[in-house]
Amino acid sequence: MSWLASVSTRLTQQKAVASAPVRAVASVAATSVFTPSKTTFSRAFASAAMSRDPSSLSNYGAWRTRHTTATFDIDFEAKRMKGSVILELVSQTDKQSNEVILDSKFVDVSSVKVDASESKWEFKDEVHALGKPLHISVPGGAAKGDVINVKIDVETTEKCTALQWLTPAQTSNKKHPYMFSQCQAINARSIFPCQDTPDVKATFTFNLTSTLPVVASGVPVGNHDATPGKLKLYKFEQEVPIPAYLFAVASGDIVTAPIGPRSKVAAGPLEIEECKWEFERDMEKFMEIAEKLVFPYKWGEYNVLVLPPSFPYGGMENPVYTFCTPTVVSGDRQNVDVIAHELSHSWSGNLVSNASWEHFWLNEGWTMYLERRIIAALHGEPEFDFSCILGWKGLEDSVSQYGKDHEYTKLIINHKGVDPEDVYSQVAYEKGFHFLYYLDRVVGRENFDKFIPHYFNTWSGKSLDSFEFRDTFMDFFNGLGDEDLKKKVAEIDWNDRLYSPGLPPKPEFDTTLADQCFALADKWKNDSFEPSPKDIEEFTSSQKLVFLEKVQQDVPLSPERAQLLGKVYELLGSRNVELLSAYYLIALKSKDTTSYQGTAELLGKVGRMKYVRPLFRALNKVDRNLALETFAKNRDFYHPIAKGMVEKDLKI
Numbered sequence: 001m002s003w004l005a006s007v008s009t010r011l012t013q014q015k016a017v018a019s020a021p022v023r024a025v026a027s028v029a030a031t032s033v034f035t036p037s038k039t040t041f042s043r044a045f046a047s048a049a050m051s052r053d054p055s056s057l058s059n060y061g062a063w064r065t066r067h068t069t070a071t072f073d074i075d076f077e078a079k080r081m082k083g084s085v086i087l088e089l090v091s092q093t094d095k096q097s098n099e100v101i102l103d104s105k106f107v108d109v110s111s112v113k114v115d116a117s118e119s120k121w122e123f124k125d126e127v128h129a130l131g132k133p134l135h136i137s138v139p140g141g142a143a144k145g146d147v148i149n150v151k152i153d154v155e156t157t158e159k160c161t162a163l164q165w166l167t168p169a170q171t172s173n174k175k176h177p178y179m180f181s182q183c184q185a186i187n188a189r190s191i192f193p194c195q196d197t198p199d200v201k202a203t204f205t206f207n208l209t210s211t212l213p214v215v216a217s218g219v220p221v222g223n224h225d226a227t228p229g230k231l232k233l234y235k236f237e238q239e240v241p242i243p244a245y246l247f248a249v250a251s252g253d254i255v256t257a258p259i260g261p262r263s264k265v266a267a268g269p270l271e272i273e274e275c276k277w278e279f280e281r282d283m284e285k286f287m288e289i290a291e292k293l294v295f296p297y298k299w300g301e302y303n304v305l306v307l308p309p310s311f312p313y314g315g316m317e318n319p320v321y322t323f324c325t326p327t328v329v330s331g332d333r334q335n336v337d338v339i340a341h342e343l344s345h346s347w348s349g350n351l352v353s354n355a356s357w358e359h360f361w362l363n364e365g366w367t368m369y370l371e372r373r374i375i376a377a378l379h380g381e382p383e384f385d386f387s388c389i390l391g392w393k394g395l396e397d398s399v400s401q402y403g404k405d406h407e408y409t410k411l412i413i414n415h416k417g418v419d420p421e422d423v424y425s426q427v428a429y430e431k432g433f434h435f436l437y438y439l440d441r442v443v444g445r446e447n448f449d450k451f452i453p454h455y456f457n458t459w460s461g462k463s464l465d466s467f468e469f470r471d472t473f474m475d476f477f478n479g480l481g482d483e484d485l486k487k488k489v490a491e492i493d494w495n496d497r498l499y500s501p502g503l504p505p506k507p508e509f510d511t512t513l514a515d516q517c518f519a520l521a522d523k524w525k526n527d528s529f530e531p532s533p534k535d536i537e538e539f540t541s542s543q544k545l546v547f548l549e550k551v552q553q554d555v556p557l558s559p560e561r562a563q564l565l566g567k568v569y570e571l572l573g574s575r576n577v578e579l580l581s582a583y584y585l586i587a588l589k590s591k592d593t594t595s596y597q598g599t600a601e602l603l604g605k606v607g608r609m610k611y612v613r614p615l616f617r618a619l620n621k622v623d624r625n626l627a628l629e630t631f632a633k634n635r636d637f638y639h640p641i642a643k644g645m646v647e648k649d650l651k652i
C-alpha cells in the first residue's frame with residue numbers, strides 16, 4: 001500500500017479528534033480504576049513543586065505545560081526546522097509565577113509573546129549538558145490555576161542534537177533528502193524551548209510543512225496525500241498527554257504497508273516490502289498479548305517507521321510511530337523482539353513515565369519485563385530465560401565497564417551535574433528487569449499478574465519515581481488481606497535494591513536453550529577442535545549470538561582460529577548485523593588484522609550505537625589510526641548523538 005492510500009485508514013481517528021476538545025482529554029488518568037494512596041499523591045505533588053528532575057532547568061514546579069502546538073517548516077535546503085511553538089502553561093503557585101523558565105539548547109529564538117504581547121526574555125548561562133535556560137517574564141504575574149499562552153518563534157541550528165539531516169546521496173534510492181528526530185533523553189530542547197522533563201505531560205498539535213511525506217508522534221488529521229516536491233501542511237494531534245521527549249518527526253521519501261489490523265510499517269520505497277514481511281507475522285500477536293498482560297492499547301494505531309541506517313538506537317518508542325533501525329529488518333524475523341520492546345513502552349514509559357532520568361529503570365526495566373513476557377507467551381518459557389541470559393551478559397559488561405562500585409551501576413542514579421547520555425547503559429534495562437523479576441518471584445506469578453494492570457492503571461497519564469513505585473507495590477500487596485503475602489513483601493530490602501551498586505543477585509536461569517551454545521563455545525577452548533557448519537545448523541540467531549558472546553568473553557583465540565570461526569560459520573557474509581558485529585568483536589580481540597578493514601566498512605554502514613560504540617572501542621584498542629580515520633570518514637553519516645558519544649569514547 002502506498003503512503004497516499006494509507007491515509008483513508010485514519011478516518012475514524014480524525015472524527016474523534018474533530019469532536020473532542022483537545023485540552024479536555026488531557027487526563028488519561030480519569031480512566032484509572034485505582035488512585036494512589038493519599039501519601040503517595042501528596043508526596044508527588046510536593047516533589048513536583050520542587051522540580052524533582054535535575055536534568056531540567058525549567059521551573060516546572062511553578063508552571064506546567066498543558067498543551068503544545070508545534071508549527072514548523074521542515075527546510076531541507078537549510079537543514080533547519082523553522083517556525084513557532086505555543087506552550088499553554090498553567091500556573092501552579094501564587095508565588096513564583098511572574099517568570100517562566102524553559103529548557104533550551106542550541107536554538108535561535110527571535111521573539112517571545114505571552115498572551116499575544118511581546119515579552120521580555122533572555123537566555124541565561126549554559127549549564128553543562130543541559131543547555132541554556134530561557135527566562136521569560138510574565139508581566140503582572142499569574143495566580144494559581146491561571147493559564148497563559150507563550151508563543152516562541154524559533155529555529156533549529158546546525159548544533160541541534162535531536163535532528164539528523166540526510167542528503168539524497170545518503171539515502172537508499174538517492175532521490176530525496178531525509179530528516180528525523182531523536183529526542184530522548186533531553187534533546188527536545190534543541191528543537192524548541194520547552195519543559196523538557198518526563199515529569200510534565202502535555203497534549204500536542206503538530207503543524208508540519210514539508211515537500212516530502214511526514215510522520216510524527218501523533219494521529220494524522222486531515223489529508224496527508226503527498227505530491228513529492230510540493231510543499232504541504234501535515235497535521236497531527238496527540239490527545240494523550242506526553243512528555244517532550246516523545247515529540248517525534250521524520251520526513252522523507254516514505255511509503256507505508258499494512259502489518260496488522262491496527263498497524264502499518266513506513267519505510268523507503270525500496271525497502272517497504274521486506275519491512276512488511278519482517279513484521280506482519282508477529283505485530284498483532286504482540287499487541288494482543290500485551291493487552292492481556294496490562295490493558296487495551298490506548299494510542300489508536302501502532303505503527304513502525306524503519307529509518308535509514310544512521311538511526312542511533314535499535315528502536316525508539318515514539319507514540320503512534322515507533323522509530324526503528326533497519327538492522328531489525330534482517331530478513332529472518334529474528335530481531336522482532338525490538339518491536340515487542342518498543343510496543344511495550346506504550347504502557348511502560350509512554351502512559352506511565354519515569355519522573356526523571358534518575359528513575360529510568362522504571363521505563364526500561366518494566367519494558368524489558370513486558371517484552372520478555374510477550375516473547376515467552378508466544379514462543380514458550382525457555383525463551384524468557386534465554387533472553388535473560390543474553391541480558392545478563394549485557395549487564396555484566398556494563399558493570400565491568402563502569403566498575404562495580406560506580407554510581408551508574410545503581411538503579412537510582414544521581415543525575416545532578418550529569419549528562420543523561422553518559423549514564424545510558426544496560427543497567428537500567430537489566431538491573432531494572434531483575435528487580436521486577438525478583439518481585440514477581442517474591443509474590444508469585446499469579447499475584448504479580450494482578451499487580452501489573454493495577455500499577456499501570458494507577459499511574460496512567462502520570463509520572464512517578466522509585467519511591468512511589470515502592471508505595472504502590474506495598475500498598476497493593478498489604479491491601480489484599482493475605483497475611484502470608486504481607487510477610488513476604490515486608491522482607492524486601494528496598495534500600496539495598498534501589499541504591500546498591502554492581503550486579504544484583506543472579507537467579508537460576510533455565511539453560512535449555514543456552515547449554516548447546518555454551519557447549520560449543522567450550523569446544524573452541526581446545527585448539528585442535530575442528531569446526532563444521534553443522535555445529536550451528538540448528539541454532540536460532542539468538543543462540544548464535546550467545547555462542548559468540550561466550551567465545552568473546554571466555555575463549556582466547558589466535559587470529560587464525562578467529563578467522564576460521566568466521567569462515568566456517570559464514571559470519572562474515574551475514575546480513576544480521578547483530579551477529580556480524582559480535583563476530584568482529586571476537587576477531588578484533590584476537591588481533592586478526594584481516595578483520596580490521598571489514599570492521600571499518602561496517603562502521604560506515606550502520607549508525608546504531610549498540611554496534612558502533614563497542615566496535616569503535618575495540619578497533620581503537622588495536623589500531624587507533626584506523627579508528628580515527630574511519631570516524632573522520634563517516635562523521636556526517638552518524639547521528640549527532642552517536643557522533644558525540646563516539647568522540648567521547650575515542651577521546652577525540
Ligand code: BES
Nearest residue numbers: 184185313314315316317337338341610
Ligand atoms: N527508549 C529506548 C531508546 C533510548 C533510551 C533512546 C534512552 C534515548 C535514550 C528504546 O526503547 C530502547 O530501549 N531501545 C533499545 C532496543 C531494545 C532494548 C530492544 C535499543 O536501542 O537498543
Ligand code: ZN
Nearest residue numbers: 341345364367
Ligand atoms: Zn526501551
